[in-house]
Amino acid sequence: MPASTRFDHHDTVYDYVIVGGGTAGSVIASRLTEDPAVRVAVIEGGPSDVDRPEVLTLRRWLGLLGGELDYDYPTTEQPRGNSHIRHSRARVLGGCSSHNTLISFKPLPSDWAEWVAAGADGWDAQAMEPYFTKLRNNIVPVDEKDRNAIARDFVDAAQQALGVPRVEGFNARPFHEGVGFFDLAYHPEDNKRSSASVAYLHPFLDRPNLHIMLETWAGRLEMDGNRATGVRVRTKDGEELLIEATREVVVCAGAVDTPRLLLHSGIGPKEDLSELGIPVVHDLPGVGENLLDHPESVIVWETDGPIPENSAMDSDAGLFVRRDPASPGPDLMFHFYQIPFTDNPERLGYLKPEHGVSMTPNIPKPRSRGRLYLTSADPSVKPALDFRYFTDPEDYDARTLVDGIRIAREIARTQPLAGWLGREVCPGPEVTSDEELSEYARKVAHTVYHPAGTCRIGAADDELAVVDPRLRIRGLEGVRIADASVFPTIPSVNPMIGVLMVGEKAAEMIAADQQDGDAA
Numbered sequence: 417m418p419a420s421t422r423f424d425h426h427d428t429v430y431d432y433v434i435v436g437g438g439t440a441g442s443v444i445a446s447r448l449t450e451d452p453a454v455r456v457a458v459i460e461g462g463p464s465d466v467d468r469p470e471v472l473t474l475r476r477w478l479g480l481l482g483g484e485l486d487y488d489y490p491t492t493e494q495p496r497g498n499s500h501i502r503h504s505r506a507r508v509l510g511g512c513s514s515h516n517t518l519i520s521f522k523p524l525p526s527d528w529a530e531w532v533a534a535g536a537d538g539w540d541a542q543a544m545e546p547y548f549t550k551l552r553n554n555i556v557p558v559d560e561k562d563r564n565a566i567a568r569d570f571v572d573a574a575q576q577a578l579g580v581p582r583v584e585g586f587n588a589r590p591f592h593e594g595v596g597f598f599d600l601a602y603h604p605e606d607n608k609r610s611s612a613s614v615a616y617l618h619p620f621l622d623r624p625n626l627h628i629m630l631e632t633w634a635g636r637l638e639m640d641g642n643r644a645t646g647v648r649v650r651t652k653d654g655e656e657l658l659i660e661a662t663r664e665v666v667v668c669a670g671a672v673d674t675p676r677l678l679l680h681s682g683i684g685p686k687e688d689l690s691e692l693g694i695p696v697v698h699d700l701p702g703v704g705e706n707l708l709d710h711p712e713s714v715i716v717w718e719t720d721g722p723i724p725e726n727s728a729m730d731s732d733a734g735l736f737v738r739r740d741p742a743s744p745g746p747d748l749m750f751h752f753y754q755i756p757f758t759d760n761p762e763r764l765g766y767l768k769p770e771h772g773v774s775m776t777p778n779i780p781k782p783r784s785r786g787r788l789y790l791t792s793a794d795p796s797v798k799p800a801l802d803f804r805y806f807t808d809p810e811d812y813d814a815r816t817l818v819d820g821i822r823i824a825r826e827i828a829r830t831q832p833l834a835g836w837l838g839r840e841v842c843p844g845p846e847v848t849s850d851e852e853l854s855e856y857a858r859k860v861a862h863t864v865y866h867p868a869g870t871c872r873i874g875a876a877d878d879e880l881a882v883v884d885p886r887l888r889i890r891g892l893e894g895v896r897i898a899d900a901s902v903f904p905t906i907p908s909v910n911p912m913i914g915v916l917m918v919g920e921k922a923a924e925m926i927a928a929d930q931q932d933g934d935a936a
């Protein structure tokens with residue numbers, strides 16, 4: 417493929433060096449190289465996704481988790497939650513958009529309003545809309561042929577049981593509640609992903625100004641005083657190189673690896689760095705703070721026999737509920753799985769039924785906040801991810817999942833879904849009190865795989881902000897961050913479209929600032 421051929425003879429000086437050819441990084445690399453005079457290097461830790469059907473076929477996503485293309489981050493012990501969660505992060509071109517389920521939600525206006533309130537000037541819903549319109553991904557509703565009969569009956573039953581509207585096209589207008597099939601970034605005719613790499617890089621791999629360095633790991637930012645001048649990398653063959661950026665370094669390594677790279681570069685809370693013996697380059701206390709996620713729980717039913725085979729990716733429909741009418745957006749979400757999702761319950765002794773389905777209630781606006789930190793100056797040691805799941809003082813997060821299980825049961829009792837379902841496998845009909853349900857929900861809790869927030873945007877006087885609203889690292893020059901780590905709060909919906917929009921806006925700001933600089 418052209419990218420790897422070029423990789424054999426790479427230069428070491430570029431206008432822009434992008435760390436991470438993932439979800440946001442692919443967008444930025446693609447947009448910046450539209451100008452043939454701009455030379456961009458992308459440092460990507462993983463291999464290419466080109467010609468890899470196990471990556472490019474959306475429905476094979478589950479097979480990628482925990483495999484050779486997964487960085488697979490553990491969490492620290494979670495006394496109120498599940499300490500066994502593995503956070504899957506993709507090590508392949510396209511990043512997590514190459515192994516996720518590609519459910520595509522534009523963040524709601526209330527989500528962007530929270531960002532503005534958190535100091536992200538210029539990130540309101542109206543200003544962000546053009547970046548959604550610009551997205552190159554093929555975002556379409558789950559195709560008719562992929563709409564499984566049991567998922568259709570879930571939609572009908574939820575509508576009946578809860579009186580929520582049926583939604584066809586969740587991105588058409590803002591919503592508080594609703595049930596329906598998702599929009600997905602995919603090509604229904606062959607189930608091919610429309611990931612960030614497929615949509616933004618594959619058509620342009622022959623651009624002479626785009627250099628993708630695959631299986632190359634960025635270990636540290638190169639600094640000259642307070643200016644970032646490049647990135648220290650290790651290539652697939654073990655060669656140590658300095659890749660220099662004459663204009664900017666753009667860090668797009670994701671919510672785990674972006675703060676990890678900063679900390680190893682001496683950018684972060686000075687006490688923590690000093691304790692580990694990492695020379696402090698820039699004291700920035702917010703790096704690694706504000707670790708956010710969407711936690712979920714699961715309820716599983718046996719079905720009376722097999723379920724039809726057709727599906728886009730086995731979780732094609734979902735439900736949003738607003739329990740509190742004062743909430744600006746949905747406050748409970750469910751994915752419906754056409755498979756029994758028992759990995760976590762099995763650890764508690766539950767058995768996987770031969771045929772079954774699952775509902776996974778999650779918390780759109782969780783109140784617990786975690787933290788990512790290093791435990792060693794050795795860059796090969798994975799960082800610690802302490803999500804502090806279910807530690808919010810009002811117990812809002814755990815209560816949300818308890819409500820979720822009760823609502824899931826109401827839907828399961830309602831026709832036409834009820835006709836499919838046999839026994840409730842877990843937690844089981846005998847588990848009914850708030851205390852028991854909370855205990856179950858937390859112990860089998862899983863992640864929707866949405867870590868975010870660890871290098872968040874904030875106002876100039878916000879001590880814990882890592883980047884300003886133009887995504888420049890506070891107090892430094894020549895370096896920005898653009899990925900899920902800059903989210904000040906987590907959207908109430910699945911975050912990938914928000915990340916792609918961050919990429920589009922970042923690319924536009926980078927080009928505009930360059931023009932201003934050239935004009936000055």
Ligand SMILES: Cc1cc2nc3c(=O)[nH]c(=O)nc-3n(C[C@H](O)[C@H](O)[C@H](O)COP(=O)(O)OP(=O)(O)OC[C@H]3O[C@@H](n4cnc5c(N)ncnc54)[C@H](O)[C@@H]3O)c2cc1C
Pocket residue numbers: 435436437438439440441459460461462481504505506507508509510511512513515516517518519520521632633634635668669670671673674677864865866867898899900901909910911912913915
């Ligand atoms: C299993 C799973 C399912 C999901 N499903 C959905 C969904 O259906 N809908 C949705 O909206 N969201 C979903 N998400 C979340 C969504 O995919 C992520 O929030 C989003 O893709 C993150 O994008 P990013 O650009 O921040 O990081 P990433 O896409 O992870 O990109 C980071 C890139 O940087 C590279 N990298 C990291 N560190 C280095 C380094 N030091 N040197 C070189 N390269 C490096 C990585 O290899 C990777 O390619 C899911 C996530 C997972 C894991």
